[in-house]
Amino acid sequence: MIWGGIEGGGSKFVCAVGTGHHDIREEVRFPTTTPEETFRKACHFFDRMIAKYGSLKGLGIGSFGPVDLNPKSPKYGFITSTPKLAWRGVEFKGFFERRYGIDVSFDTDVNAAALAEGSWGAAKGLKNYVYLTIGTGVGGGGVVGGRLIHGLVHPEMGHVIIRRDKEKDPFEGACPFHKDCLEGMAAGPAIEKRWGIPGEDLSEDHEAWDLEADYIAQGLLPLLYVLSPHKIILGGGVMDQETLFPKVRKRFIHYLAGYIEHPAVKEGIDDYIVPPALGKKAGILGAFALAMGSYEL
Amino acid sequence: MIWGGIEGGGSKFVCAVGTGHHDIREEVRFPTTTPEETFRKACHFFDRMIAKYGSLKGLGIGSFGPVDLNPKSPKYGFITSTPKLAWRGVEFKGFFERRYGIDVSFDTDVNAAALAEGSWGAAKGLKNYVYLTIGTGVGGGGVVGGRLIHGLVHPEMGHVIIRRDKEKDPFEGACPFHKDCLEGMAAGPAIEKRWGIPGEDLSEDHEAWDLEADYIAQGLLPLLYVLSPHKIILGGGVMDQETLFPKVRKRFIHYLAGYIEHPAVKEGIDDYIVPPALGKKAGILGAFALAMGSYEL
Numbered sequence: 085m086i087w088g089g090i091e092g093g094g095s096k097f098v099c100a101v102g103t104g105h106h107d108i109r110e111e112v113r114f115p116t117t118t119p120e121e122t123f124r125k126a127c128h129f130f131d132r133m134i135a136k137y138g139s140l141k142g143l144g145i146g147s148f149g150p151v152d153l154n155p156k157s158p159k160y161g162f163i164t165s166t167p168k169l170a171w172r173g174v175e176f177k178g179f180f181e182r183r184y185g186i187d188v189s190f191d192t193d194v195n196a197a198a199l200a201e202g203s204w205g206a207a208k209g210l211k212n213y214v215y216l217t218i219g220t221g222v223g224g225g226g227v228v229g230g231r232l233i234h235g236l237v238h239p240e241m242g243h244v245i246i247r248r249d250k251e252k253d254p255f256e257g258a259c260p261f262h263k264d265c266l267e268g269m270a271a272g273p274a275i276e277k278r279w280g281i282p283g284e285d286l287s288e289d290h291e292a293w294d295l296e297a298d299y300i301a302q303g304l305l306p307l308l309y310v311l312s313p314h315k316i317i318l319g320g321g322v323m324d325q326e327t328l329f330p331k332v333r334k335r336f337i338h339y340l341a342g343y344i345e346h347p348a349v350k351e352g353i354d355d356y357i358v359p360p361a362l363g364k365k366a367g368i369l370g371a372f373a374l375a376m377g378s379y380e381l
Numbered sequence: 382m383i384w385g386g387i388e389g390g391g392s393k394f395v396c397a398v399g400t401g402h403h404d405i406r407e408e409v410r411f412p413t414t415t416p417e418e419t420f421r422k423a424c425h426f427f428d429r430m431i432a433k434y435g436s437l438k439g440l441g442i443g444s445f446g447p448v449d450l451n452p453k454s455p456k457y458g459f460i461t462s463t464p465k466l467a468w469r470g471v472e473f474k475g476f477f478e479r480r481y482g483i484d485v486s487f488d489t490d491v492n493a494a495a496l497a498e499g500s501w502g503a504a505k506g507l508k509n510y511v512y513l514t515i516g517t518g519v520g521g522g523g524v525v526g527g528r529l530i531h532g533l534v535h536p537e538m539g540h541v542i543i544r545r546d547k548e549k550d551p552f553e554g555a556c557p558f559h560k561d562c563l564e565g566m567a568a569g570p571a572i573e574k575r576w577g578i579p580g581e582d583l584s585e586d587h588e589a590w591d592l593e594a595d596y597i598a599q600g601l602l603p604l605l606y607v608l609s610p611h612k613i614i615l616g617g618g619v620m621d622q623e624t625l626f627p628k629v630r631k632r633f634i635h636y637l638a639g640y641i642e643h644p645a646v647k648e649g650i651d652d653y654i655v656p657p658a659l660g661k662k663a664g665i666l667g668a669f670a671l672a673m674g675s676y677e678l
Contacts, residue, residue: 309538
């Protein structure tokens with residue numbers, strides 16, 4: 085018997101099966117189009133896998149959001165108020181439960197990735213940490229006391245306030261709700277709009293990266309002040325620019341201004357703000373972690 | 382047998398004994414002076430209480446911080462890098478454990494107050510909420526998945542970034558570390574320095590309160606975005622100005638800009654941002670909650 089996982093992102097879906105995190109047998113990826121077409125492709129993959137490997141032991145889904153994670157809600161496991169109109173109000177968890185007659189473990193894509201990093205990656209053994217992804221958007225998942233953060237809805241860490249020096253950076257921000265929140269200033273689309281070039285085409289020594297690091301560092305401050313995590317993991321396409329890490333760490337320490345007396349945020353900073361140990365696999369392995377019930381670490 | 386509690390604040394200590402939260406038998410309060418004198422007064426009280434009521438079933442301490450809450454640390458239960466020099470490096474938990482031969486449950490004053498509100502107050506039955514106090518300083522405690530937030534250190538919610546319009550408010554901020562963070566702009570000392578009058582002497586319709594509400598609302602944003610709490614409880618001396626509540630709620634909704642789709646932060650806002658149901662008793666009842674092992678809600 086095998087486990088199944090779906091990394092349901094806003095732009096692409098990854099479906100995989102395997103016997104464990106170290107043994108992904110097969111994987112397929114396709115663009116996120118309409119829910120009907122996307123789900124059909126996912127089912128096509130899992131149908132084939134079940135024919136080949138036998139029935140699924142469990143299925144985990146890490147979904148783009150916002151999603152309803154309240155087990156008492158009639159909309160539990162649905163995608164809710166996404167700007168992707170075709171996906172608004174779509175039942176995600178229930179669809180696959182009925183289709184395969186199994187319980188599906190469902191959470192946000194970032195909570196899933198956080199769970200994978202805690203189970204097998206950079207946060208292994210930690211009870212309190214955060215995973216923040218900076219890509220097309222900015223989103224975060226986190227674990228407190230060994231449990232994923234759920235509440236009224238789920239974390240929306242990308243929308244925290246940051247400060248912008250309007251003279252240094254006249255770009256007004258790309259968030260449709262808040263303009264110059266963290267996501268509005270630091271996600272991929274903001275970089276491209278500000279500089280007229282996508283981030284991946286900006287040279288390593290472009291001034292964009294100092295500004296970017298400054299905004300990201302500001303965005304990490306509330307994570308430290310509110311959650312006091314043992315580690316902050318930064319993933320997502322923007323963080324592929326690896327020169328960002330030392331810059332972010334430096335600005336983060338600058339903004340703390342000596343306030344938190346702990347070696348982790350001083351001499352230990354290189355091991356405090358880190359890339360995901362699972363790299364690009366964090367998302368799909370997160371779906372596996374959900375399926376395998378690593379839910380409580 | 383009775384429970385004992387110590388609310389160890391930076392300016393005053395409250396010690397109490399009782400059979401439960403609804404039955405505080407005796408209580409004493411005195412200013413926080415040197416650790417020696419302050420602990421002596423506390424012991425004097427508990428010695429008398431034990432002579433009268435019998436031995437303590439348990440003792441809980443909610444302490445001003447920062448404190449070391451890592452059970453594996455040699456400094457577990459100590460006060461750490463406080464600006465109150467006489468208290469720096471003082472062993473708090475261990476002192477009372479040795480003195481009374483019992484296990485002492487120890488946490489921050491704000492985590493204790495949060496626990497009390499979750500056990501018997503405004504957050505009863507909730508697994509995810511925050512208690513923020515705005516007084517001489519700004520500090521917060523919180524519960525996620527039914528557990529108090531602990532991590533690298535403990536939350537320091539008062540130091541989150543807010544935005545200041547320098548033309549509207551030229552006051553540079555009173556935080557010795559960050560100047561114009563939330564605490565630096567919105568705690569009692571900031572109000573007094575900005576207006577030249579202590580907050581309690583400012584009239585209800587003074588312009589100070591609109592500004593104050595704006596800063597507090599900004600400070601609540603990261604709490605929502607990072608923790609997604611079911612409720613935000615605002616205590617502390619500054620919040621005694623009750624006209625602040627409607628103003629804070631209004632600015633909070635303004636800053637969310639429709640982003641979080643949940644009735645709690647729209648039509649339910651009056652029940653979302655609330656005063657502590659236990660009022661001024663939240664602190665000492667928090668110490669009781671710790672003693673009584675309500676630690677996991």
